[in-house]
Amino acid sequence: xxxxxxxxxxxxxxxxxxxxxxxxxxxxxxxxxxxxxxxxxxxxxxxxxxxxxxxxxxxxxxxxxxxxxxxxxxxxxxxxxxxxxxxxxxxxxxxxxxxxxxxxxxxxxxxxxxxxxxxxxxxxxxxxxxxxxxxxxxxxxxxxxxxxxxxxxxxxxxxxxxxxxxxxxxxxxxxxxxxxxxxxxxxxxxxxxxxxxxxxxxxxxxxxxxxxxxxxxxxxxxxxxxxxxxxxxxxxxxxxxxxxxxxxxxxxxxxxxxxxxxxxxxxxxxxxxxxxxxxxxxxxxxxxxxxxxxxxxxxxxxxxxxxxxxxxx
Amino acid sequence: xxxxxxxxxxxxxxxxxxxxxxxxxxxxxxxxxxxxxxxxxxxxxxxxxxxxxxxxxxxxxxxxxxxxxxxxxxxxxxxxxxxxxxxxxxxxxxxxxxxxxxxxxxxxxxxxxxxxxxxxxxxxxxxxxxxxxxxxxxxxxxxxxxxxxxxxxxxxxxxxxxxxxxxxxxxxxxxxxxxxxxxxxxxxxxxxxxxxxxxxxxxxxxxxxxxxxxxxxxxxxxxxxxxxxxxxxxxxxxxxxxxxxxxxxxxxxxxxxxxxxxxxxxxxxxxxxxxxxxxxxxxxxxxxxxxxxxxxx
Numbered sequence: 357x358x359x360x361x362x363x364x365x366x367x368x369x370x371x372x373x374x375x376x377x378x379x380x381x382x383x384x385x386x387x388x389x390x391x392x393x394x395x396x397x398x399x400x401x402x403x404x405x406x407x408x409x410x411x412x413x414x415x416x417x418x419x420x421x422x423x424x425x426x427x428x429x430x431x432x433x434x435x436x437x438x439x440x441x442x443x444x445x446x447x448x449x450x451x452x453x454x455x456x457x458x459x460x461x462x463x464x465x466x467x468x469x470x471x472x473x474x475x476x477x478x479x480x481x482x483x484x485x486x487x488x489x490x491x492x493x494x495x496x497x498x499x500x501x502x503x504x505x506x507x508x509x510x511x512x513x514x515x516x517x518x519x520x521x522x523x524x525x526x527x528x529x530x531x532x533x534x535x536x537x538x539x540x541x542x543x544x545x546x547x548x549x550x551x552x553x554x555x556x557x558x559x560x561x562x563x564x565x566x567x568x569x570x571x572x573x574x575x576x577x578x579x580x581x582x583x584x585x586x587x588x589x590x591x592x593x594x595x596x597x598x599x600x601x602x603x604x605x606x607x608x609x610x611x612x613x614x615x616x617x618x619x620x621x622x623x624x625x626x627x628x629x630x631x632x633x634x635x636x637x638x639x640x641x642x643x644x645x646x647x648x649x650x651x652x653x654x655x656x657x658x659x660x661x662x663x664x665x666x667x668x669x
Numbered sequence: 670x671x672x673x674x675x676x677x678x679x680x681x682x683x684x685x686x687x688x689x690x691x692x693x694x695x696x697x698x699x700x701x702x703x704x705x706x707x708x709x710x711x712x713x714x715x716x717x718x719x720x721x722x723x724x725x726x727x728x729x730x731x732x733x734x735x736x737x738x739x740x741x742x743x744x745x746x747x748x749x750x751x752x753x754x755x756x757x758x759x760x761x762x763x764x765x766x767x768x769x770x771x772x773x774x775x776x777x778x779x780x781x782x783x784x785x786x787x788x789x790x791x792x793x794x795x796x797x798x799x800x801x802x803x804x805x806x807x808x809x810x811x812x813x814x815x816x817x818x819x820x821x822x823x824x825x826x827x828x829x830x831x832x833x834x835x836x837x838x839x840x841x842x843x844x845x846x847x848x849x850x851x852x853x854x855x856x857x858x859x860x861x862x863x864x865x866x867x868x869x870x871x872x873x874x875x876x877x878x879x880x881x882x883x884x885x886x887x888x889x890x891x892x893x894x895x896x897x898x899x900x901x902x903x904x905x906x907x908x909x910x911x912x913x914x915x916x917x918x919x920x921x922x923x924x925x926x927x928x929x930x931x932x933x934x935x936x937x938x939x940x941x942x943x944x945x946x947x948x949x950x951x952x953x954x955x956x957x958x959x960x961x962x963x964x965x966x
Binding site for chain 2: 383501
């Protein structure tokens with residue numbers, strides 16, 4: 357098993373490097389001059405040239421790419437053009453906020469989505485099921501940034517229960533997590549419902565019922581674990597959406613996370629910031645995919661056997 | 670090609686329509702009232718978007734500082750915004766952006782994906798491997814971030830955001846097309862076609878694509894909804910369609926500063942985004958159920 361994990365970690369490295377090169381190239385082609393934005397309109401041409409040389413922006417593409425990759429191998433993400441602060445350190449400070457948001461959103465979506473899905477599967481095609489199906493569809497159609505604004509309107513401005521922006525304690529994360537996860541809750545609920553409907557028709561469920569087990573035991577101990585595989589797949593994919601969604605949510609709630617940092621970076625043409633941010637996010641994404649695959653192994657012994665014996669999935 | 674199934678077992682069913690063909694899908698979708706409501710909503714709002722300037726009292730860009738920030742009333746049915754422009758006119762005018770960006774960018778993603786997937790699946794070997802690694806890199810981080818990055822390179826604007834979203838969404842379609850091609854490639858009729866010296870392009874066009882098309886259509890139908898959401902998210906963040914064009918996402922973005930005092934400006938564009946995406950979802954769901962082989966009777 358550890359060999360499998362090690363292999364996966366090694367496979368991540370070339371992908372991350374190529375992602376870094378891709379983002380570097382994209383940033384190279386972004387129109388607009390960071391020096392201009394940095395120094396403003398009153399800068400003299402001499403100052404512009406000096407700054408350009410200092411930041412290494414006058415070098416050709418290949419030289420800059422080489423410097424970038426070499427620095428990356430030392431885990432040096434450079435300094436921000438705007439503030440001069442070390443990008444790596446800034447990313448490390450901001451990363452937990454983004455990670456907490458994304459992870460808790462997935463957790464919330466599983467905690468709420470799976471029970472709703474099971475409930476719908478048990479009452480398939482009756483009224484509660486149809487109502488829930490429509491509600492989940494409605495929730496998947498809501499733009500998360502609009503829902504965020506509505507939640508702020510209701511819970512922060514009207515009721516005053518939760519703060520409307522910033523960080524500082526668990527209360528600050530409630531509204532952002534709610535806004536970001538609603539679509540995911542709906543998706544997981546639907547997937548659980550269809551997964552459970554398929555599993556409930558299996559032979560082993562009939563056997564379990566014939567043995568005289570209570571319905572609750574049949575569902576939770578027999579049907580659900582077998583239905584989990586597609587749900588885990590979806591949840592893993594949702595983590596990616598969450599990471600993307602945090603960019604928007606951080607913007608609405610002014611949370612100092614990587615998404616916000618990158619947005620400011622793009623607007624200021626602050627390339628090291630954008631490059632560092634994307635690499636962090638790609639890294640988090642890759643780790644999450646690995647964790648998803650490991651959860652498969654935990655849930656399904658057949659897959660665990662595949663990993664251990666070294667067979668490709 | 671799949672055999673024609675004459676479904677005249679049950680009286681009243683549409684006879685002689687191939688499952689998976691357009692009349693069949695249409696007859697299945699027509700039977701679902703929610704999906705039809707959604708379809709009608711999209712069509713109505715899209716048409717209104719173009720003809721509304723002809724009959725509405727206020728233009729979408731007419732600035733009137735005396736009537737700023739008004740809540741919905743009899744004169745301004747949805748109120749006014751921070752520059753006194755009529756919200757209803759702006760909402761209707763801006764509908765075309767969300768809807769068309771959703772459609773066209775999904776189409777672009779699908780076409781790019783189909784081409785790349787077909788090339789990968791049909792070539793096999795090193796080309797296939799290389800393309801798959803490239804797709805891995807594209808899918809190594811969330812799609813919206815890639816769309817933002819490409820959008821930053823291309824600049825703001827309607828066509829540019831379509832290109833950006835089209836490129837960032839093509840990986841899924843490419844993988845699906847490649848999987849379809851790999852499984853169909855070894856079929857007998859493809860072997861037969863090759864043996865009579867059909868060109869590769871003809872084989873792909875006439876044999877492979879029609880059989881691979883059903884899951885692709887389903888994916889596209891569901892993809893239009895998320896493309897619509899992503900389009901408004903992009904303009905909310907400031908990429909894509911810019912002010913003063915009344916795209917719903919950018920309307921939300923400018924309404925943010927007034928949320929405390931004039932919340933109606935924040936509520937209304939979002940409701941419309943939700944209703945439109947909901948309609949896309951309802952129709953897409955119905956199409957998926959119509960094309961799902963397990964539900965065929």
